[in-house]
Amino acid sequence: MSQKALIYCRVSSTNQKKDGHGLESQEHRCRQFADQNNYEVEEVFLDDFTGGGDFMNRPSMSRLLKYLDSKPYNQYVIIFDDLKRFARDVQFHWKLRTALKKRNATPKCLNFNFDDSPEGEFIETILAAQGELERKQNRRQVIQKQKARLERGYWPFYPPPGYKHAKDPVHGKLLSIDKRTGSIIKEVLEGFASGRFQEQIDVLRFLITRNYSSRPTLETVKRMLTRIIYTGYIEYPEWEVARRKGYHQPLISLVTFQKIQDRLQEKIMPRTRIDIREDFPLRGCVLCSLCREPFTAAWSRGRLQKYAYYRCKTKGCEAYGKSIHKAKIEADFESILRQIEPTQHRLNLVKALFLKRWKLKLHELEQNSRRTRIELDTISEKIEELSQRACKATSDRVAQIYETQIERLAKKKLLLREMIDSSRQPSNIDFETALNTVINYLKNPYMSWVIGDLINKRVVLRLVFQEPLVYDRKHGFGTANLSLPLRVLEHSMVLNSQAVEMGGIEPPSERER
DSSP states (O other): OOEEEEEEEEOSSHHHHHHTSSHHHHHHHHHHHHHHTTEEEEEEEEEOOOSOSOGGGSHHHHHHHHHHHHOTTOOOEEEESSHHHHOSSHHHHHHHHHHHHHTTOEEEETTBOOOOSHHHHHHHHHHHHHHHHHHHHHHHHHHHHHHHHHHTTOOOSSOOTTEEEEEETTTEEEEEEOHHHHHHHHHHHHHHHHTSSOSHHHHHHHHHHTTOSSSOOHHHHHHHHTOGGGGTEEEEGGGTEEEEEOSSOOSSOHHHHHHHHHHHHHOOOOOOOTTOOTTOTTTTTEEETTTOOBOEEEEEEOSSSEEEEEEBOOTTOTTBTOEEEHHHHHHHHHHHHHTOOOOHHHHHHHHHHHHHHHHHHHHHHHHHHHHHHHHHHHHHHHHHHHHHHHHHOSSHHHHHHHHHHHHHHHHHHHHHHHHHHHHTOOOHHHHHHHHHHHHHHHHOHHHHHHHSOHHHHHHHHHHHBSSOEEEETTTEEOOOOBOHHHHHHHOHHHHHHHHHHHOSSOOOOTTTO
8 A cells, every 4th residue: 555645835036936936847857756765745735925934934834734633643744845845944943843743744845865873863954054054144135136126216015006027127126107197196196195085994985986996995095105116216114215216207296295295194084984975975074063073974774675874873962863864955955056056257266366376476486596595405405414424433323313314304304405406397287187176176166066976976075065064854955165365265355356457347237256
C-alpha cells in the first residue's frame, strides 16, 4: 500500500503566480518526486503569499494543517519543492516542524534530507538562517529601490484609486490618471473643498450613486480626502521621504487639498444619513420645531399597502414618534419653492452684482499674491538660517529639532508656491460659467426640484436655503432663511440703486417688481 502525501507549493509574488513560472513547475517536480517514491498524492496546497514570517498567515498552509487535523489517524508525507518554501525564518521554521510532528506528518524536500540528529538539526538551522538572511536582504534591496524612486518623484507601490501605472518613454513606469475613477475622485475632492459635499457621508453617497466600486465605505472616503498624492506631490514619512513634487499628473491643486484638510479639522458639518434615498429627499434637512433635531423618515406597512412618513426620533421630545405624512410635508415644501420665481431682470442684476464682486476678488487675490511672495522669501531665508544652525549643532537632539522645523517650513513653502500659481488661474469666464449654473437653479427652484434626481435636489436645498428648515406639525414650515443670492433678490430697493450705479441695466418696471 502506497504512502499518502500532500504537496505544498509557494511563490513569493503574484507575478510568478500569473505567469505560471512558480506554482505549476513546483507542483510538477513534487509529483515526479511522489511517483519516484511511490507516494499517493491526495491534495495539493498552493500559496502566493509574499514574504516570510508566521506560516499561519499563509492561507494554504493554514488549510493544510486543518486538513491534517481533520484526519488525525492518517500519517501523511508533506512534499516541498525546496527548503525555502518551507519557511524563510528560523523561528517559524522550527515551529512549523513541531506543528507537523504533532500531527504525525513527515516533511520531505526535493533538495534536502530532514535528519533529527543533532548534526542534522544544526545543518537545518544553518540553511533556515541562510533563507532568512536572503529574505531580509531581498526586502532591504526592494525598500532601497522603492525609496530611491520615491525620492526621485515616482510612486513605486500599487497605484492609488484614480490612477493606474502606464509606460512612459521618458520616466518608465509612471502613474497615469484613470479616466473613469480619476474623474469621480476629482469631482469628490473639489466638491468637498468647495462645500458642495458638506460632510464625508455626502461623499460616500455620491460614490455609491456613481458606482465607484462594489462597496465603498467611510474609511474609503477618509483615505481619499487625505492623500497628498492627488495633488501631484509625493511623501512617505515611514521612510523619511519628505514631501516633494512628483512626475505624475495631479487631480487637484495643493491649495484645494489644504482646504479639504482645513474642513476636516473644523468638524462642524451638519449631520446627515447615508440612507437618504429618492423616497425621502428632505430627510436630514428639515428640523423638528420642538427639539431642533433633523426628522428621520421611513416606510410603514399597513394592511393593504405601505405608507411613507417623516417623524421626530429624538427621545424626550414632545413630538417623539409622531408621524407626518410624506405627501403633506413635501407638498408644503414645494409650495415654498413655488413662491421663489425671480424675474429675468432681477436675475441679470444679481449676476451683474456677483460679477462685480468677483472682479474685486481678483484684485484682492493679486494683492494677496504679492504678500505671499514676500512671505515665501522670508521662509526661504529662515530655512537657510536653520540649515546652517543644524550643521553646527553639537547635539543630535538639537539637530533633529532644527530638521523638524525645516521640514514644516518646506511644506509651507510648497503650499505658498502653489497659492501663487493658483492665484493666476481664476478668470471671469470660469466664474461666469459657474455663476450661470447657480442662476439656472435659482431661476425656477421648484422645477429644478421636481425634475431633478436626488443629487440635484440636494443642490437645490443648499443653493436656496442657508440652513435647514424648521417644521411644525400644526403650522407647517417656519420662516425660511434663504441663501445670499435670494436674499439679494428680496431687496428691490437695494437692487434698483445698484442697477443705477452700474449702468447698462434698466431698473425693473412696476410689473416686474
